[in-house]
Amino acid sequence: MRIALKSLLALIMSVSIWTNAQAALTIEITQGMEGALPVAIVPFDWEGPLPEAPVDMAGVITSDLYRSGRFAPLPEKDFLARPHEGSQINFTNWRILDVDNLVVGRLRTVGDEYVVQFQLFDVFRTTQVTGYSIRTNEQNLRHTAHQISDIIYEALIGEPGAFATRIAYVTETRNASGKRRYSLQVADADGFNPQPVLNSSQPLMSPSWSPDGKKLAYVSFENGRPHIFIQNVRTGSRQLVSSHKGLNGAPAWSPDGRRLAIVLSKDGSPDIYILNLDNNRLQRLTRSYAIDTEPAWTPDGRSIIFTSDRGGGPQIYRVGIADGREERLTFEGPYNARASLSPDGQLLAMVHGDNGIYNIAVMEMDTGALRVLTDARLDESPSFAPNGSMILYATEDRNRGVLQAVSVDGRVRQRLFLQQGDAREPAWSPYDK
């Protein structure tokens, strides 16, 4: 098993080397996984004008499934055959390799377009689980591969996948003369195709996706002070939405996308407000003398979870939007901050500090049981995948800010790292709508 993992890692590394031109983030496996589903993804047949397909579809799918921690893809070198469609499969070849499921496919050009055809088989029942023919173009080939990963994930796990989503994060680089440059980046969920959507000489903070995945709200110091902007990711058009005296921070979209929970200190200490984006009206939610910040919505849109140090150190609280009733949620450890709820509302992810060590933890909302998922020193900014299966977060490694993902059970961790500068404040996008 160990050897199998190693060769798989080699396979993944070589995948990233092939496409190195666009890969500013690379994958590292930091922990193995037991009980993952054994699956084989056969390299897709290629029919086109070039000697090689522009995207290694099977490679992308293999890497996706592996990173999820739920699958153990068989290394390609162990394959006994390379079928491309159902009629070519000898299931015995796969049964003796203990593979439960098999993916085969073809990629071909039709004029300027591409057609991807794939089938997922149950090796023991010798039946097709699912299969599709997808028309796409060269630019979207990787995205199509992620969509196929989603289809396979859902067919075999029973929950939607989150591979065809994106992540936003902030990078900071310093040039030779020490001048800092901040960028807001958007990349595929596997870290490929990073694209800056905003560059600034001043700090950028707290990116937050609109629920339709079309816009980002964030904090920019470009006017010398922290102000909140909303930017259309596709067009780049942007608008200043909050520039009160003092802090304007921590924007978080309501589930209906019509309101923004924000933090303002215009009336004294930082408090939570709700900005109605239709009419620009502000509703003040908290009135403490403490730091109230980092609002996050409950999935039903009725309450806000937030950080407050009203009890001494920072802890997580909840406030009802209609009745203003407040309740403390965390009691374990001296420092709990930056919380967010899983899409089903069952798990609360947060930064959990104890003895000067800051890790990502999740608390079960039903029982209050807290589980620490990470073990570095300076972990921060947890963000759930839209299917709740993983949490993306920022950490520090050898003096660099890097991004990492951990499965919600803490079993599997993977590293996405930048080749230059510091990455931080990752935000996992919702599903595209």
Added chain:
Amino acid sequence: MKTLSKVMIVAISVVLLAACGTTGSKRASTGADRGVTEVEVGGETAGGGAESMGIGGSGEFAGERLDDPSSILSKRVIYFDFDSSDIKDEYRDIIKAHATYLANHPSASIVLEGHADERGSREYNIGLGERRAKAVSRFLTLQGASSSQVETISYGEERPVAFGHDESSWKLNRRVEIVYQGS
């Protein structure tokens, strides 16, 4: 201290030169970019940030004590304990001196820039930096400065002056910088 003074003299002349080059521009309104860039330069060269004076503009108080490195007024950084905005005794005389200066120079004004170390979450740290800046502001006004002379801004953990990931850097980053503005 000797080295620090030297650094400050150099830094001050840089700022003065910069100010000469931009005579007549209204820093407060256009300012964001230039103002903050100036801070950035200061913060990174000397590590203390005391050099970010910006006494351009009027020249009215650019004379004696403010740019005298041996004056207590040359001390422009107040340091804090972790997750605390309590002003430690050792910094009270410094703040008092600035309060007195401001009281005696009604056209002078300052920006208090609050900062935090990198530990914990970023938005909480922005709140913490603001609380530290406001604590210094309150102390200044209690000591005679007018509240109209004092502005606060927080950068949280976004603008460290020391880049290590241990207490030797963190203690330098938990700070409020006093930055004199043109009037």
